[in-house]
Amino acid sequence: MKLPNIASTLTKVRQQNPLVHNITNVVVTNFTANGLLALGASPVMAYAPEEVADMASLAGALVLNIGTLNEQEIAAMLLAGQGANRQGVPVIFDPVGAGATAYRTTTARKIVQEVKVSIVRGNAGEIANVVGENWTVRGVDAGANKGDVVALAQTAARKLGTVVVVTGPEDVVTDGQRTYVVANGHPLLTKVTGTGCLLSSVIGAFAAVERDMLLAATSALVSYGVAAEIAAANQGQAGPGSFQIEFLNQLSKVSSEEIIKYGSVREIN
Amino acid sequence: MKLPNIASTLTKVRQQNPLVHNITNVVVTNFTANGLLALGASPVMAYAPEEVADMASLAGALVLNIGTLNEQEIAAMLLAGQGANRQGVPVIFDPVGAGATAYRTTTARKIVQEVKVSIVRGNAGEIANVVGENWTVRGVDAGANKGDVVALAQTAARKLGTVVVVTGPEDVVTDGQRTYVVANGHPLLTKVTGTGCLLSSVIGAFAAVERDMLLAATSALVSYGVAAEIAAANQGQAGPGSFQIEFLNQLSKVSSEEIIKYGSVREIN
Amino acid sequence: MKLPNIASTLTKVRQQNPLVHNITNVVVTNFTANGLLALGASPVMAYAPEEVADMASLAGALVLNIGTLNEQEIAAMLLAGQGANRQGVPVIFDPVGAGATAYRTTTARKIVQEVKVSIVRGNAGEIANVVGENWTVRGVDAGANKGDVVALAQTAARKLGTVVVVTGPEDVVTDGQRTYVVANGHPLLTKVTGTGCLLSSVIGAFAAVERDMLLAATSALVSYGVAAEIAAANQGQAGPGSFQIEFLNQLSKVSSEEIIKYGSVREIN
Numbered sequence: 001m002k003l004p005n006i007a008s009t010l011t012k013v014r015q016q017n018p019l020v021h022n023i024t025n026v027v028v029t030n031f032t033a034n035g036l037l038a039l040g041a042s043p044v045m046a047y048a049p050e051e052v053a054d055m056a057s058l059a060g061a062l063v064l065n066i067g068t069l070n071e072q073e074i075a076a077m078l079l080a081g082q083g084a085n086r087q088g089v090p091v092i093f094d095p096v097g098a099g100a101t102a103y104r105t106t107t108a109r110k111i112v113q114e115v116k117v118s119i120v121r122g123n124a125g126e127i128a129n130v131v132g133e134n135w136t137v138r139g140v141d142a143g144a145n146k147g148d149v150v151a152l153a154q155t156a157a158r159k160l161g162t163v164v165v166v167t168g169p170e171d172v173v174t175d176g177q178r179t180y181v182v183a184n185g186h187p188l189l190t191k192v193t194g195t196g197c198l199l200s201s202v203i204g205a206f207a208a209v210e211r212d213m214l215l216a217a218t219s220a221l222v223s224y225g226v227a228a229e230i231a232a233a234n235q236g237q238a239g240p241g242s243f244q245i246e247f248l249n250q251l252s253k254v255s256s257e258e259i260i261k262y263g264s265v266r267e268i269n
Numbered sequence: 270m271k272l273p274n275i276a277s278t279l280t281k282v283r284q285q286n287p288l289v290h291n292i293t294n295v296v297v298t299n300f301t302a303n304g305l306l307a308l309g310a311s312p313v314m315a316y317a318p319e320e321v322a323d324m325a326s327l328a329g330a331l332v333l334n335i336g337t338l339n340e341q342e343i344a345a346m347l348l349a350g351q352g353a354n355r356q357g358v359p360v361i362f363d364p365v366g367a368g369a370t371a372y373r374t375t376t377a378r379k380i381v382q383e384v385k386v387s388i389v390r391g392n393a394g395e396i397a398n399v400v401g402e403n404w405t406v407r408g409v410d411a412g413a414n415k416g417d418v419v420a421l422a423q424t425a426a427r428k429l430g431t432v433v434v435v436t437g438p439e440d441v442v443t444d445g446q447r448t449y450v451v452a453n454g455h456p457l458l459t460k461v462t463g464t465g466c467l468l469s470s471v472i473g474a475f476a477a478v479e480r481d482m483l484l485a486a487t488s489a490l491v492s493y494g495v496a497a498e499i500a501a502a503n504q505g506q507a508g509p510g511s512f513q514i515e516f517l518n519q520l521s522k523v524s525s526e527e528i529i530k531y532g533s534v535r536e537i538n
Numbered sequence: 539m540k541l542p543n544i545a546s547t548l549t550k551v552r553q554q555n556p557l558v559h560n561i562t563n564v565v566v567t568n569f570t571a572n573g574l575l576a577l578g579a580s581p582v583m584a585y586a587p588e589e590v591a592d593m594a595s596l597a598g599a600l601v602l603n604i605g606t607l608n609e610q611e612i613a614a615m616l617l618a619g620q621g622a623n624r625q626g627v628p629v630i631f632d633p634v635g636a637g638a639t640a641y642r643t644t645t646a647r648k649i650v651q652e653v654k655v656s657i658v659r660g661n662a663g664e665i666a667n668v669v670g671e672n673w674t675v676r677g678v679d680a681g682a683n684k685g686d687v688v689a690l691a692q693t694a695a696r697k698l699g700t701v702v703v704v705t706g707p708e709d710v711v712t713d714g715q716r717t718y719v720v721a722n723g724h725p726l727l728t729k730v731t732g733t734g735c736l737l738s739s740v741i742g743a744f745a746a747v748e749r750d751m752l753l754a755a756t757s758a759l760v761s762y763g764v765a766a767e768i769a770a771a772n773q774g775q776a777g778p779g780s781f782q783i784e785f786l787n788q789l790s791k792v793s794s795e796e797i798i799k800y801g802s803v804r805e806i807n
Contacts, residue, residue, distance in 0.1 A: 025583070026295055026564055026567050026583065027567040027568055027571050027583050028568065029295050029296040029568075030296055030297065030298075030299055030300060030462060030463065030568055031568060033296050033462035033463070034461060034462050034509070034510070034513070037459075037460050037461065037462055037509065038460065038508070038509050038510065043462065044366070044369075045294070045295065045296050045336070045337055046337065046366075046370070047337055047339060048337075048338055048339045048340070048372060050340075050370075050372040051370040051371075051372035051373065054370040054371065054372070055369065055370055058369070067583070068583055068584065068585055068586075069586055070585060070586045070610075071586070071588075072339075097582070097584075100582075100593065100596070101584070101588075101589040101592040101593055102589070102592065103586060103588040103589035103592070104589065190575075191575050191576065191790065192572060192575065193568060193571035193572050193575055193581065194568065194571070238787055239576070239784075239786065239787025239788070239790050239791055240572070240575065240576050240786055240787065240790055241572070241576065241782070241783035241784060241785070241786030241787040242783055242784075242787055244510070244572070244783075244786075245510035245511055245513075245514055245783055246508075246510060246511075247510070248508065248509055248510030248513075249507055249508025249509065249510040249511055250508070252460065252508050252509055253508055295564055298564050298565040299565055299566065299567075299568055299569060299731060299732065302565050302731035302732070303730060303731050303778070303779070303782070306728075306729050306730065306731055306778065307729065307777070307778050307779065312731065313635070313638075314563070314564065314565050314605070314606055315606065315635075315639070316606055316608060317606075317607055317608045317609070317641060319609075319639075319641040320639040320640070320641035320642065323639040323640065323641070324638065324639055327638070341608075513779070514779035514780055514782075514783055515777075515779060515780075516779070517777065517778055517779030517782075518776055518777025518778065518779040518780055519777070521729065521777050521778055522777055
């Protein structure tokens, strides 16, 4: 996967301004919307069962995130997901906290069974719990970087029949056949809430403009990670508040030249 | 409408610190509350059917926003609106996404039928869909600046019997008789989520201190737009993250002198 | 209570990275999560009745906040509180707006009756209304600093059998026997939404690492207040937007040396 192709995919997002329908958690709605706007996409949040299928079918991508799930929202996610499926709209799924409680694990598995998902993104613990592999989780943020993350991602991709993104100190993207490791990003991302959730929505924006889901997901990871690195270089020393704001700035500014200069993707054979 | 009167209305908001009750969407609650605080108003969010009429009757204004509507919230909006009506508390309505889905359009029309609304604010597409005029909408942000916005606003004001504010590159305020165009604001507002929603709540703060709804709405638009222009001049080049923060700063700082110097209102005959 | 002990308690939060489960209002979720992350704690928000007891029992502390209460959320708070009680997890309760509507007052009283709460934090009006003392409240932010706040706090602590924190221009912490007054903080905190709510969650982070609830609450107040003072000194003149961001920065940076230098606690005999 070549960095100029990744930069071109980012350019397509900015040119096409895709509508991304998010059914996401109450913690990250504002940050998700601002991140998508900064990037050049057009966010919409809609949750009512009466309208989610309509809204999802208008969108370029649908992002489902169970961070603060409840029964009504799960029902809406299934309706939205099925609406998206009928129209061929790609669905991105973020199984926040799968493994932390039985309810989250069960719900995550129900969603991947009842909706045709294109890309699943989570940390290693979440992905392991969605597919029933052994991994330890605490709260909703844990499980990073123990065990063989590449093998886990590949197993999950094969079991789910989707592209899987496992994020951590390095990110793994795979469809079970081809596998890429992205080494962009910055530890300060873990000090700002919703950076994983926003990443899932950003992957949605890329999936709305690029049919190759491996290229879409990898391009999102590189663009996001490079923006974070530049933001950390500019404002990281000031602290996590300033970093968050500068990260939004850089999502709107990160250029093709910076993607090509700082992007780090390698294929695993 | 004279700029010194507009500046005086802003001063009244800061002196009277009006309580503004918002039933708004989950994306913009935090930004709305911070924007109202910065301006000098006192925000409250309350949604439970058990208390919304009580809270609305304590407030200086009630703001209803259907950005992430659901059945429970619509029921609460009707109860709150009727409570406000009984006490003579002005109601501002923001029909977010009317036209994007049938559910939003139907709900918006139900609210203007069952609640006596003082001011409706939306973009051209939303306003057109509330009153059944022809206009194209995509997602919740579209429909700006095609067709004759002034004629649309006047038609809507007459049909609804309210003041109507149609925002876009220029904003139109009308009661169907007198019509003003405000040419303040900045394109960066479209890169920050909830700037339309916050504007509706800011209009609520002005309506709480000024009985003339045309003066209240126009004063809100000018104050908001001038604050945005100053914020963009100070921090716009840094990006949308920094602009958002500086905009909150300027809502607290924008002065009578700046309103008079930079305000742009013209009457349409 | 000695400042080096307070500084040590802050250090324990940063070392132990406690999981704080928040059931809080829709206005402050993002700011609460970012504030806890900045401080060094690990936030989780979970609201579904199907999982709240599980999540609360995994946490180091549970924080209940009724800022945008509804029937479902109250039911979840009771389940979570009882789950926390079974595991000995401390529960912090923030009765936002008690007294503003009958519904809030009734709910607040129900929660302190049905859940064993360790610490209650509110402004004077809220605390008075929880325990049935006379005090005037407007909206959700009122009631600061009229009447004898120390006597109110002590009465409330004895009636509730908990530690009570009454915040205002000066903060009072008491278990009904020992009483401390903390004179840190800054008026700009009142211009940023959710600073009271975040404080309750920060008290939760301290209660997760320190069994002495008076020391935990006082350490939280001093750390929070000193961070606010430094943030105001650095960015207060820029306005409330910049202050909010710098406050997040300072929550991550405030040092033992600064706690000892700027902390202000006195015991009331």
